[in-house]
Amino acid sequence: MVVSLKAFRRRVGAxxxxxxxxxxxxxxKxxxxxxxxxxxxxxxxxPDITARARWLVRNNGYAANAIESWAGNVVxxxxxxxxxxSDSDLKAQVQKLWLHWTDEADAEAFTDFYGLQRRAAREVFIAGEVFFRFRPRRPQDGLTMPLQLQMLPSEMLPINRNEVAQNGNVIRQGIEFDAIGRRVxxxxxxxxPGDLTDPRLAGETVRIPASEIVHIVDPVDAGQMRGISRFAAGIVKLFLLDQYDDAELDRKKVAAMHALFITTPAPTEPLDAAEGRDENDERTIDLQPGQITMLEPGEEVQTSSPAESGQTYEPFQYRTLLQVSAALGVPYAYLSNDMLKANYSNSRLALLEFRRRIEAYQHAVIVWQLCRRVWARWMDTAVLAGAIDLPDYNQRRREYLACxxxxxxxxxxxxxxxxxxxxxxxxxxLKxxxxxxxxxxYDAxxxxxxxxxxxAREKSLGLSFATSVNLPAVNLSTASDAVTN
Structure with missing residues (x-):
């Protein structure tokens, strides 16, 4: 007798x-x-998850607050x-040149390099990924350094493009790989694809070498190529909670309007002059303050009495927002701006845990994928453009890039x-x-x-300030116990 693998597993499991x-x-089951x-x-x-995440950020206050909190803490x-x-003078020249360039880094001229970091943190939170393209510039463009960065959103790389290129490389989700799996x-x-103000041909693509692209993504699975929104685990609850809030608000609005309903045994009678019909062809009466309206024989007035939400509304919202905050990885207080339920101990514990996650993200994503790539390209460009003289740069490149x-x-x-x-x-x-x-x-x-x-300036001007501050001693073990309790 032949037994299917599924049935075999079920029998063994039972x-x-x-x-x-x-x-x-x-x-x-x-x-x-x-x-x-x-x-x-x-x-x-x-694509649907990203579109829904962007909609929530544009229309939902909790989502907008969560992403601003995330970007503010990460960047x-x-x-x-x-x-x-090691050469302090040479280091000072490099740092000064970098500082000048940061103001010109954005190809769209909306912000500086650190503003681009913030935008990158936002995009990775919303769409799971973002791209930057190195844009070399001409000397006559008048920039401190002939290099800028152009941000490209996730939607610009077609996720459903899977084919074999003419050169034999494989294109998967818009990314071209060579025979040994390197991104080329x-x-x-x-x-x-969603910008109808751009007159260029829709669907037209351009091949850009991987050396010119910085792909920022926070992968969660081995072999993952494209990013997924951090909102993915919380979109459904956040959207349904938003609808529930709207329904509650509308219910309160209706209750406050003192709605009236007139019932009549003769609905086919013609309307009076004070009456009319709305867009749904329903009979309406325009009531004015102090107005006395005579009803037809047999008609009676009934008032609307919507049910109250009772004591369950706030606890339900709190519990749902806790689930959303866990899904997004953002503390409840940072998501909702609700500080009423916070005290020193639990706020500190939540903050310490959040900071550990932020530090890991800063190192593994923003610094490793974006900052290091940009710094290396910037240093190469600075040397090639003659903006700074670094002796034996080709032989000592790794040493100069250390940062x-x-x-x-x-x-x-x-x-x-x-x-x-x-x-x-x-x-x-200890440190x-x-x-x-x-x-x-800060740099030491x-x-x-x-x-x-x-x-030196204080001494030359004859100024004298306190050089030390007497702070009360704190027992570190006692302070730690106070936090955990």
Whole structure:
């Protein structure tokens, strides 16, 4: 007797037991998830998810607040470079030239390089990915550096383009791969498929070498090629909650309007002069303040009495928003701006967990995929354009490219206790001043130079300021216990 693999697995599972999640009993009978690879699922549903996510950001306050909070914490005022060139004078020249270029980095001239970082963080949150194209410029364009960045949204790379190119390479979801799986090119649309203001031919594509494209994506599965919106797990609940809120608001509006309904045993009688018909051809009467309206014989007036939402409205909203905040990876308070349910201890714990996630994202996505690629291309362009002289650059390129990226500083929850704890860690040798300054988004050499310049200026002007602040001692173990309790 031949037994199918599915039936065999069911029999073995029923006999052995083991993992309840693998059984097909009554409770799990309808739980039949797709076994398709994430690339297949993204190709089928990705564009719709992205469109819905963009709609929510444009129309839903919670979604708009969540993405602004995410971008503000990931990028803030910018993740800034600190060159590791040992020659201090040469390092200062590089940093100064970079600072001038950041103002010209955006090909659309809307913002600077750090503003592009923020826009990238927003796009990856909404669409799961974003692209930047290096745009070399001519010397006569008058830029500090003949290089700019052009942002390309996810929709510009056709996700359903899968074919074999004439050169034998494989194109998958708009990305061209060579024989050993390396990305060699991207096939972008010349115009956004949803932008009807662009007169260029719809559907026309252009092949751009992979060396000219920065693809920023936060992959969740092995082998994933394209991104998926971070809203994916929360779109349904957020949209339905938005509809529920609208219905509640409309119910309150109707209740406040003191709606009246007139019933009559003779509905076919002609209308009076004060009456009319609405767009649905229903009888209406325009009531005015203090107006006395005579009803026809047999007619009576009934008032609308919509039911109250009772005590369940706010708890239901709170619990639903908690699920949405978990799906988006954003703390409840950052999603809803509701601080009433927060206290010092749980706010600090939520903040510390959120910061760990943010730091991982900053390193793995923004710095690794965007900042490092841009810095390397910028350095190469600066040397080729003669904007800066770096001796033996070709042989020492890796050394010159060495750079630390400093994210924006985290604000202290309790400035006095946090500052004292920081000082005690430095004095105990648990961390260095360089590390402490880097965590606040500052370059140690630059800070020391500024302090030295300040001291020299104060001395020359005969000024004297306190050089130390007496802070009350804080027992680190006690402070830690206070937080966990």
């Amino acid at each position: 006999f052995i037991g083991g993992f309840e999640a693998g059984l097909a009993n009554r409770r799990l 309808g739980f039949q998830p797709s076994r398709a690879h994430l690339n297949t699922l993204i190709a089928a549903a990705g 803030g005022a910018g993740i800034k470079p600190s060159s590791m060139i 090119a991207y096939h972008f649309l010349r115009r956004h 630390g990226w400093l994210p924006p500083k985290w604000d202290w929850v309790d400035p006095l206790k946090d500052a004292r704890a920081e000082i005690e860690q430095i004095e105990a040798g 260095s001043r360089t590390q402490a300054l880097a965590e606040r988004g 050499e630059q800070v020391d130079a500024e302090i030295s310049a300040d001291r």
